[in-house]
Amino acid sequence: MTILQAQQLTKQVSVSGSSLNILNAVDLALERGESLAIVGASGSGKSTLLGLLAGLDLPTSGSVSLAGEEITALSEDQRAALRERHVGFVFQSFQLLPSLTALENVALPLELRGDTGAELAAAQFLERVGLSERLAHYPSQLSGGEQQRVALARAFASRAEILFADEPTGNLDTVTGRAIDELLFEMNQEQGTTLVLVTHEHGLAERCGKQITLDAGSVVARR
């Protein structure tokens, strides 16, 4: 069952009067439980594509279908509702809120949805990523790898069907990055999540079932 599909996805921005193609007629389709790596050089349009697929932005032309809904036809609020039901995120810069503890950071999206027992669930996921001793620690008291573990716990705790990860190990050293990769794929496996990730890392991309390579906004290779 196709959970994510893009057709002729194009994004143009206007830069000092002339229009610039950031994405050029990208097509892709992803079945439930599959994983896709978007690779390419800096500025090739990877993050833009991720944003469009997740419904955070609208394409200039083309369509995106997420969990069976055509998101280009939805309003911002409708897209938000769609994200709430189906989507999770992992960011390169972790995006943990500095004023919240690790536990509170993980619990926050659950609390926003009104889940009872948010903190209990959060604690379980933090335990799963190996941080059961650091629940009350603030992000500034955690290392980069630990912070990304918290971010992973947060992403999976919301039990999203499809997880978007933007360079999840881009800010980490190689060894720590590998450990995070492992964790990401393990948890993905456990939860049967569909995974879309943007990465520079060849090794990480290789672990995904599918892979597209972007260059100057166009798909130049597909696996």
Next chain:
Amino acid sequence: MIALPIKLLWRSWRAGALQLVAGALLLAVAVVTSVSLLADRVQLALTEQSATFLAADLVVRGPHEPPSDWAEWASQVELRTARTASFNSMVYAGDEMHLAAVKAVDAGYPLRGEVVISQQPFSQLQSDWQAVGRGPQVGEAWVDSRLLPLLDVELGDTIEVGATQLKITQVVVTEPDRGGSFSLFGARVLMHYADLQAAAVIQPGSRVSYRFLMAGESGSLAALQAQLAADFEQRADQHWKIITPDSAEASIADTVDRGRKFLLLAGSVGVILAGIALALASRQFADRQLAQVALFKCWGLRSFEVRRFYLVQVSLLAIVGTALGLLLGWLFHTALLAVLADYLPAELPAASLQPWLVGIATGVLSLLGFALPALWHLPQLSALAVLRSEITGSPMTTAVRLFIGGAVAVLLLYGYSGNLWITLGMVAALTAVAVFIGTLAWLFLAVLRRFFSQLGGLWRMAAANLWRQRLQSQLQMLGFAAAIALLLVMAVVRGSLIEEWRWQLADDAPNHFLVNVAPYELEPVKALLAERGLESAGWFSMVRGRLIEINGAPPPADLKERHESLNRELNLSWSATLPENNQLVAGEWWQADTPVSDGPVPMSIEVELAEELGLSLGDFVTFSLGGLRFEAQLVNTRSLRWESMTPNFYFLFPEGVLEDFPRSGITSLHIPASEKMVINDLLRRYPTVVVIELDKVIAQIQSVVYQVTQGLQMMTGMILLCGVLILYAGVALSMPARLQQSALLRTLGSSRRAVLQLQAIEFALLGGVAGLVAALAAELTLVIIAQQLFAGSPQIHPWIWLAGPLGGALLVSFLGVAYSARSVGLPPLQLLRQLNR
């Protein structure tokens, strides 16, 4: 969806992200509430105190005995009442006689204040005085010290008032409603109201001023006042006049009013400063919310949910902040009262509801006007843009936010002062400050960059940093300079208030008037004063005359009934030049050498009297002087400073007009307590000379003035606190960018010391320039204030130009370095990592 925003608000507080916003709000409400509470209670106390100048809360004055209904009405609404009757009458002791100013008072007198009596005539020692809450008993007389030598009697002797004999049992030092009125030419004799009938001094046609005194709860007073006014209307009797404490004494009312204006000004400054601090702090808070909003959006929160989330937070902040602010304001004001205990009445009246409402309105409006605009854009943010760090600022333009903040500031100022002119004055001054600072800051930054680029090293880098972020620098300078300028203005205004009152408070301020000195007595009196080493404030001549016609016709009957000056002799004087303490309001002063024989005689009138009599420039007024008529034309109006304690005249003419009429001399002089007996000698030798003793009145004024100035001193301190908060908020707001640079410099090998030095130089330059601009802005504001509030001529204040830049540089660099020192000390990598989040 209320619990979560509250939970997150608490977490923000716990993480220290909310302290500035909450602190600014708390301080805004606390300052406004405490200022308002203090002003309210002191004002109520002053009103109560000026009630003691009336000996009542409300007085009805008229030429007949007050109808007995009134006392009944008053007792129905539980008001206390008293009656007095004042008139001039000859009093006798043996062969001696004196035209005394007699006041008969009943058992209820005085309702407010106390009568001060003594067994030691002329004693200035307070230990000899005794304050009592009653008047003389039936058969007794309490008299002015000076009556004793005039009648050659002593305490215990008997004097005759009309057909009755009264025993002098006390010397009266002062009574509360004595006032400084010049109509009381004779020595005071206080007697009991019940003795009036036996004395039979009041005959039909006698000129008697009856007063019906009332005191009690303000609601009852207002009700009775309305009832009395309706009664006058019904009786078609315009002889009765209602006197309230406000209208009681011109000079006292003036002092109270000036104090109140300043209290309001101080409060308004507090509102503005706290508002600026709140706006700066809110921006910082909003910047910290960007990541959270982006995450909310990613997780599917819709715009209206984000908006509702922040509305709940802001509302909670408003409720808690305002409630705590009110509490803190109450504590602040009790602390102020404790400090001022020596100067304030022991029992201050309870505050009215108004200060609390003002505090609440300040809290709510401040958040709406200063904090909400900074947060308004959050729900609209694109998550993607935030995550990519493309948006950091607010899409609501600075102009719009300034407009909203400005509108709320105006609303608060108006609500607080209730005075459109003070509001507009403040707004004009602040707008001028903002425009000036914007322009001047830019100019100074350009000059700095050019000048410092030749110095090299840290100085060049600091100046270049400021220039590169000139928009941000300008904004910060706006905050700093506004705070510094307002503080400077406060300091000067407070200083000039005290300065203005100084001569009133001076030890050698005139405290006695000598009136009715005949031309042949003038030289001997001067000689006597010189002999005792007493200096007069200059001698003036005056003649007495009646105003009989206005523009060729007798004054209308209603005007005549209303206005006492049309029913008695007026003091007319002359001067070639505009006297000191007089200020021309309209028209031209006459040339000293203008011959007055041609055409109508030019005349100058005190501006308020001219308005009350309906006179405008060019009108003709006819006077009768000892049966001779002469016509004069109004050519100019003047304002007077009654509080100057020197002879002032409602009517002035050029030289060469009045000299031939019977005239007398008048002067004012300071008679120290030790020389008080000179009055005795003077009166024995020249019995027709009238001495008006104002020393008691001045002492009363002084106590009011001391209270007010002490209060202002404390309030200036509190506003300084608001200024510091602004500086702190401004420094905090600019800190992330500064720390980023510090981290880079440290990574590149600069020592911690060098980085701190750079910070210090940058802040010092910022504060110094802001201080310089502030000095200029303060000077300009003072010009307006000098003209509007104090009717004085503007002047340059050199110390401002030193204190502004120096104070600004020191304060801002101290705050900035203190704030950043800990962070700069962190290892660079840790610092960068913190900044990236």
